[in-house]
Amino acid sequence: MDYGISDEAVGPRSEDALPSSASTAVKVVIVGGFGVGKTTLVRSVSEIRPLTTEETMTQAGEGVDDISGVEQKVHTTVAMDFGRISLNEELVLYLFGTPGQQRFWFLWNGLFEGALGAVVLVDTRRLEVSFDVIGRLEEAGVPFVVAVNAFPAAPSYPVEELRDALDLPATVPIIVCDVRQRNSSREVLMALMQYLRSLVLSSEATT
Numbered sequence: 582m583d584y585g586i587s588d589e590a591v592g593p594r595s596e597d598a599l600p601s602s603a604s605t606a607v608k609v610v611i612v613g614g615f616g617v618g619k620t621t622l623v624r625s626v627s628e629i630r631p632l633t634t635e636e637t638m639t640q641a642g643e644g645v646d647d648i649s650g651v652e653q654k655v656h657t658t659v660a661m662d663f664g665r666i667s668l669n670e671e672l673v674l675y676l677f678g679t680p681g682q683q684r685f686w687f688l689w690n691g692l693f694e695g696a697l698g699a700v701v702l703v704d705t706r707r708l709e710v711s712f713d714v715i716g717r718l719e720e721a722g723v724p725f726v727v728a729v730n731a732f733p734a735a736p737s738y739p740v741e742e743l744r745d746a747l748d749l750p751a752t753v754p755i756i757v758c759d760v761r762q763r764n765s766s767r768e769v770l771m772a773l774m775q776y777l778r779s780l781v782l783s784s785e786a787t788t
Contacts, residue, residue, distance in 0.1 A: 603667065603670070603671060603672075603673045604671045604672075605671055605672050605673065606673045606674075606675060607672065607673070607674050607675070607697045607698075607774075608674075608675050608677065608695050608696045608697060609674050609675065609676055609677070609696060609697065609698055609699065609700065609770065609773065610676075610677045610678075610679060610692055610693060610696045610698075610699045610700075610723070611623060611662070611676055611677065611678040611679065611699070611700050611702065612678075612679045612699055612700070612701055612702070612714050612717075612718065612725075613679075613701055613702035613703065613704075613710075613711065613714055614704070614707065614710025614711055614714060615710065616704070617702040617703065617704045617707075617710070617711075617730055618702050618704075618730040618732075618760040619662065619678040619679065619702055620633055620662050620678055621760045621761060622676075622678070622700070622702065622728075622760035622766045622769070623662040623663070623664040623676050623678045624662075624664070625760055625761055625762065625763045625766045626664065626666050626676070626763050626766035626767055626770065627664025627665055627666060627676065628664075628665060628666050628667060629664065629665050631662060631663060631664040632661075632662065632663040632664070633662050633663075661677055661678055661679060661680065661692060662676070662677070662678030663675070663676065663677055663678070664676040664678075666767065666770065668767075668770065668771065668774065672774070674770060674774075676770075677692050677696070679692055693718075693721050693723055696723055697724075697777060698723065698724045698725060698726075698773050698774075698776070698777045699718055699723050699724070699725040699726075699773075700725065700726055700727075700728050700769055700770070700773055701714055701715055701718065701725050701726070701727045701728065702728050702730050702760070703727055703728065703729050703730065703743075703747070704730055704732060704735065705729060705732075705735045705736050705737065705738060705743070706732065706735050706736065708743075708746055708747065711727075711747060712747070715727075715747060715748075715749070724776065724777060724780055725753070725773075726753065726754040726755070726756060726769070726772050726773045726776050727743075727747065727749065727753060727754070727755045727756070728755075728756050728757075728758045728760075728769045728772075729743065729755065729756065729757045729758065730758060730759070730760050731757055731758065731759050740755050743755055753776075754772050754773075754775075754776050756768065756769050756772050
């Protein structure tokens with residue numbers, strides 16, 4: 582029976598196929614408060630067409646969602662973002678961006694499962710929205726780095742001031758980035774991989 586589906590419509594696009602040299606796949610979650618740039622990071626760095634679940638914000642969210650500082654935002658992630666990047670010929674990262682609005686945080690537990698590490702995106706205009714995010718990662722035992730998204734006109738602070746404000750251990754890396762730029766987003770992911778490697782080496786040295 583002919584269902585009218587051509588061969589070209591079956592299976593993934595050739596440019597989305599996983600490289601044959603890939604031998605290690607790692608799950609990474611991109612977390613942060615509402616409007617800090619999680620979807621933008623996944624879109625900018627993904628080597629495949631990213632999956633997003635953005636919906637138009639409506640009046641139903643008024644009084645429920647805190648949009649202080651991002652009043653101009655008209656879309657929001659309601660489930661997750663998904664992308665993929667090959668850091669080298671063998672290592673592939675699967676990126677899962679979490680929804681930022683607290684009413685969707687019940688989805689985070691499932692997204693955290695199996696994650697090797699996380700990137701916490703921070704907006705210096707609204708540091709307070711990062712406190713609960715970092716707390717949830719610490720409770721889940723997921724190692725993370727902090728990436729400060731350099732929004733235009735956002736205040737800039739020395740790294741150590743940010744560390745104190747976010748109550749971070751000296752070992753947690755803090756990177757300044759522009760998630761609109763692919764190379765900048767890639768550097769954030771490279772910093773996370775280097776941090777995870779240092780944790781493994783430190784653990785091996787103490788056993």
